[in-house]
Amino acid sequence: xxxxxxxxxxxxxxxxxxxxxxxxxxxxxxxxxxxxxxxxxxxxxxxxxxxxxxxxxxxxxxxxxxxxxxxxxxxxxxxxxxxxxxxxxxxxxxxxxxxxxxxxxxxxxxxxxxxxxxxxxxxxxxxxxxxxxxxxxxxxxxxxxxxxxxxxxxxxxxxxxxxxxxx
Amino acid sequence: xxxxxxxxxxxxxxxxxxxxxxxxxxxxxxxxxxxxxxxxxxxxxxxxxxxxxxxxxxxxxxxxxxxxxxxxxxxxxxxxxxxxxxxxxxxxxxxxxxxxxxxxxxxxxxxxxxxxxxxxxxxxxxxxxxxxxxxxxxxxxxxxxxxxxxxxxxxxxxxxxxxxxxxxxxxxxxxxxxxxxxxxxxxxxxxxxxxxxxxxxxxxxxxxxxxxxxxxxxxxxxxxxxxxxxxxxxxxxxxxxxxxxxxxxxxxxxxxxxxxxxxxxxxxxxxxxxxxxxxxxxxxxxxxxxxxxxxxxxxxxxxxxxxxxxxxxxxxxxxxxxxxxxxxxxxxxxxxxxxxxxxxxxxxxxxxxxxxxxxxxx
Ligand SMILES: Cc1cc2nc3c(=O)[nH]c(=O)nc-3n(C[C@H](O)[C@H](O)[C@H](O)COP(=O)(O)OP(=O)(O)OC[C@H]3O[C@@H](n4cnc5c(N)ncnc54)[C@H](O)[C@@H]3O)c2cc1C
Ligand code: SF4
Ligand code: SF4
Numbered sequence: 001x002x003x004x005x006x007x008x009x010x011x012x013x014x015x016x017x018x019x020x021x022x023x024x025x026x027x028x029x030x031x032x033x034x035x036x037x038x039x040x041x042x043x044x045x046x047x048x049x050x051x052x053x054x055x056x057x058x059x060x061x062x063x064x065x066x067x068x069x070x071x072x073x074x075x076x077x078x079x080x081x082x083x084x085x086x087x088x089x090x091x092x093x094x095x096x097x098x099x100x101x102x103x104x105x106x107x108x109x110x111x112x113x114x115x116x117x118x119x120x121x122x123x124x125x126x127x128x129x130x131x132x133x134x135x136x137x138x139x140x141x142x143x144x145x146x147x148x149x150x151x152x153x154x155x156x157x158x159x160x161x162x163x164x165x166x167x
Numbered sequence: 168x169x170x171x172x173x174x175x176x177x178x179x180x181x182x183x184x185x186x187x188x189x190x191x192x193x194x195x196x197x198x199x200x201x202x203x204x205x206x207x208x209x210x211x212x213x214x215x216x217x218x219x220x221x222x223x224x225x226x227x228x229x230x231x232x233x234x235x236x237x238x239x240x241x242x243x244x245x246x247x248x249x250x251x252x253x254x255x256x257x258x259x260x261x262x263x264x265x266x267x268x269x270x271x272x273x274x275x276x277x278x279x280x281x282x283x284x285x286x287x288x289x290x291x292x293x294x295x296x297x298x299x300x301x302x303x304x305x306x307x308x309x310x311x312x313x314x315x316x317x318x319x320x321x322x323x324x325x326x327x328x329x330x331x332x333x334x335x336x337x338x339x340x341x342x343x344x345x346x347x348x349x350x351x352x353x354x355x356x357x358x359x360x361x362x363x364x365x366x367x368x369x370x371x372x373x374x375x376x377x378x379x380x381x382x383x384x385x386x387x388x389x390x391x392x393x394x395x396x397x398x399x400x401x402x403x404x405x406x407x408x409x410x411x412x413x414x415x416x417x418x419x420x421x422x423x424x425x426x427x428x429x430x431x432x433x434x435x436x437x438x439x440x441x442x443x444x445x446x447x448x449x450x451x452x453x454x455x456x457x458x459x460x461x462x463x464x465x466x467x468x469x470x471x472x473x474x475x476x477x478x479x480x481x482x483x484x485x486x487x488x489x490x491x492x493x494x495x496x497x498x499x500x501x502x503x504x505x506x507x508x509x510x511x512x513x514x515x516x517x518x519x520x521x522x523x524x525x526x527x528x529x
Contacts, residue, residue, distance in 0.1 A: 003351045004371045006359030035356045036509045038468065039217040041225030057219050058509025077225050079215035080357025103337055120366025138227065140215070157364040160336065 007119045008032055013153065018065040027070025027087035027096075030153070031061050032118075033080060045077035072098045076137035086152045095152035096129060101141045105162050106131065114159040115145055123147075123154050171197035171244070172485050174260065174274035176251045176423070179207020180467045181459025182280035183235040184474030185481075188495060189278075190242035192479065192487035197272065198243055199262060201250040206232035207282055208460075209467065211305040213337075214330055217355065218468035219506065228467070229309075235471065254427040258454055276454045276481045279424055280474060283417035283438060283460040288322065291377040293411075297384030301331045301414035308338050316410035320387045321345040322375050326354035328414030329362060329369075335412075336365050343406045346373040346389050348396065355511075376403065378411050387411050417464045424461075428452055436518030437463030443522055447480040447496065448473060456481050463522075465515055469506050475499045 001009050018028050029050070031042070036058045043053040043061065050067035051074065053059045072085045075098060085098040097115075107113050107128045115126040130144025147155050175186045178200035186198045204210055212228025223231050236243075246264065251272075253261035260272045285300040292298070299307075299315055301323075307313045319340055321332045324347035332342045345362065350372055352359045359369055376388045376398070391402035418439035421431050429450040430443040442450045442457050449456050458477040459470035476499035483492035507515050 002356060002360075004369075006352060006356060006363035006369050008360065032360065033357055035511075037217065037355050037357075037511055038219065038466075038506045038509055039224060039355075041215075041220050044220050045225070055505075056508055057505055058512070078357075079217045079225055080355065081361050082357040104339075116364060116366070118360065118364060120364050138215070160365050161339075 002034060005119075008034065013118075017153065018063075022065045023086075023088055026089055027072075027085055028065060029063055029068050029070060029072075029074065030084045030086055031063055031082065032084065032156075033061055033078075033082040036060060039079065041077045041079065042074050042083065045074045047071070047073055072132070072142055075100050075142050076134075076140040081140070084156060088149055088152055090146065090149075093149055094146050095149040097145045097147060097152055097155050098130070099143055099145065099155075099157060101143045101158065102139070103160060106133075106141050107143065107158065107162075113145070115147055115151075115155040116157045116159050117154050118156050120157070122159065124151055126155065126158075168259075169197065169270060169272045171195055171272065171274050172276070173197070173481055174199070174272055174277040175280060176260075176277065177207065177280035177282060177459070177461070178202065178205040178245070178247075179280060179282050179459060179470065180209060180231065180235065181282075181461075181470040181474040181477075182207070182278070183232060184471040185278045185280055185458050185478035186243050187236050187240075188475045188478030189482040189487075190240070191237075192482040192492055192495075194242065194482045194485055194487055196243045197246065197274070199246045199249040199251060199272075201248065203248055205245070205247070211302070211309045212330075213309050213334060216467060218466060219502075221502075222468040222471050224468065231467070251423060254423040256428045256452070274454075275485055276456070278456045278458055278474075278477045278481055279442075279461055280457070280459045280470075280477075281420040281423065281461045283419050283464045285413070286416040286418055288375070288413050288415050290375055292379055292384070295378050295380050295384050296382070297380065297409055298378055298411045299413065301327050301412055304331055304410075304412050305334065308334065314338060314340055315412070316384075316408075317341065318343055318408045319410040319412050320375065320389070320406055320408045321412050321414060323347060323414035323416070324349075324352045324354055324359065324369055324371065325414060325416070326358060327417075328412075329354040329358045331412065331414060332367060333358065333361050333365075336362075336367070340410075342367045343408050344389070345369045346375060347371045348374045348392055374398075375411065379405070384409050384411055417460065419461045419464060421461065424450065424455065424457070427455060429455055432522060434463070434518045434521050436514045437522070441518075441522060446500065446523055448477040449480065463515065463518055466506075469503060469515075472499050472502050472506065476503070
């Protein structure tokens with residue numbers, strides 16, 4: 001399915017999640033990079049050396065979850081926009097998802113948006129709780145969405161075109 | 168007659184890397200490009216490049232050209248808006264700057280880094296206004312800030328089709344669908360997933376049957392293909408679009424090389440007719456080297472490394488420091504091997520294997 005539609009299936013992305021106890025311990029990164037391609041900017045970008053591609057640039061990135069603290073620095077460095085940070089401990093009943101965003105408009109902090117899944121379909125309403133635009137992100141914005149905790153690994157985007165988009 | 172030690176034709180990533188490397192080895196270089204700015208394909212690529220960090224991956228394509236010229240700048244003469252139009256076996260090339268400055272160039276060696284041109288597709292209505300190549304859409308949109316239309320059907324789910332679809336979405340244009348005749352997405356899945364998240368359907372085993380419209384494209388008919396690539400009866404659907412964008416592959420621009428007497432060979436893995444060359448990227452004409460997409464359609468990372476390899480090999484032939492040149496050659500060859508090492512590099516590897524032997528046994 002992933003190879004014919006571009007939509008990762010549950011068994012694909014579940015295999016990328018850290019073990020249950022790590023998930024409950026605080027924010028963690030999810031690398032939705034499934035294919036051997038010659039690419040490695042993520043490896044250098046992590047200040048904590050939590051990501052390894054290694055000698056062969058075609059390797060799939062591996063995350064050491066003892067080293068990853070979910071800082072989210074790597075998100076904007078990935079040309080595939082394939083990196084997300086998930087926090088299941090954000091607030092009672094709520095989690096936070098950090099997603100990369102390269103469209104206009106850039107939603108404002110505090111606003112409500114429609115969060116979508118890997119297939120672009122609506123998942124839920126979400127509050128924008130963070131908008132990161134650091135210079136070294138080179139125009140890739142990183143947006144934090146507060147969503148019901150059971151949906152943290154379903155939400156992977158925001159509906160395009162702002163709130164009054166009828167598409 | 169303009170004399171130079173080394174002529175580099177084409178100022179994309181391959182040509183820039185070649186010129187910079189040869190110049191850093193002390194060679195006098197003339198670089199000509201028919202465009203108005205340096206960078207080749209890069210000037211249209213607003214997305215962050217995949218590839219190796221060492222070759223500027225993670226940097227947006229538009230920002231890469233300035234990173235490529237480091238050391239040798241003062242030994243390079245740049246001539247933009249200049250098209251090489253002839254290449255003769257007595258080492259004379261003819262070129263045209265603008266519309267009337269016609270001149271000859273006589274180099275001791277030349278590196279061709281002329282890139283690739285787009286393939287087209289035959290279907291009824293493909294001559295209607297609104298049918299574009301992906302390159303034209305990018306030029307309009309990313310270089311001149313002009314939208315090609317409101318709603319696009321993209322044909323081809325290789326990296327170019329997928330990335331240009333993404334750029335269209337970023338520009339506020341709708342993408343009705345991406346159709347791909349093959350059973351699987353050809354481009355990198357991380358790029359495809361961006362489109363999926365934006366709600367754009369990618370339809371594999373689908374093709375365009377026709378573009379329809381009176382004065383310009385008003386709709387496109389698509390259909391599903393079976394295992395034998397035949398249209399499944401009754402699967403036709405008509406999509407309302409005003410643009411059909413074709414991203415169905417590239418083929419190397421080898422005309423000038425042929426004129427110069429360089430042998431070419433048809434290697435589908437590399438995009439079509441490609442110049443036969445050795446592991447130093449030297450063609451069957453000993454004074455002509457090739458680098459980048461013209462030597463086989465690939466990626467910018469590989470194009471830059473090939474540029475360095477050809478630049479060093481040509482410099483060595485022209486009398487540059489042998490040890491310094493050999494070091495760059497060895498490093499570049501190792502780096503190409505690493506880039507092409509994975510499953511997506513397999514096609515390239517088998518294509519090149521067909522070529523490199525070519526000079527000895529042709
Ligand atoms: C949409 C798209 C997305 C891409 N994304 C990536 C990516 O993310 N990562 C990656 O690694 N690669 C990517 N690529 C591929 C990459 O852009 C090319 O592989 C690379 O530009 C090839 O470099 P080149 O120097 O061989 O050719 P080009 O960049 O095509 O440059 C050739 C130059 O030669 C000039 N020229 C041609 N003929 C003549 C002549 N007769 N006289 C004078 N000048 C001439 C042209 O004007 C041009 O400037 C992408 C390509 C496209 C189209
Ligand atoms: S989230 Fe931070 S710590 Fe974790 S892999 Fe990314 S950069 Fe490294
Ligand atoms: S930078 Fe992104 S696309 Fe490239 S290897 Fe890392 S995660 Fe995958």
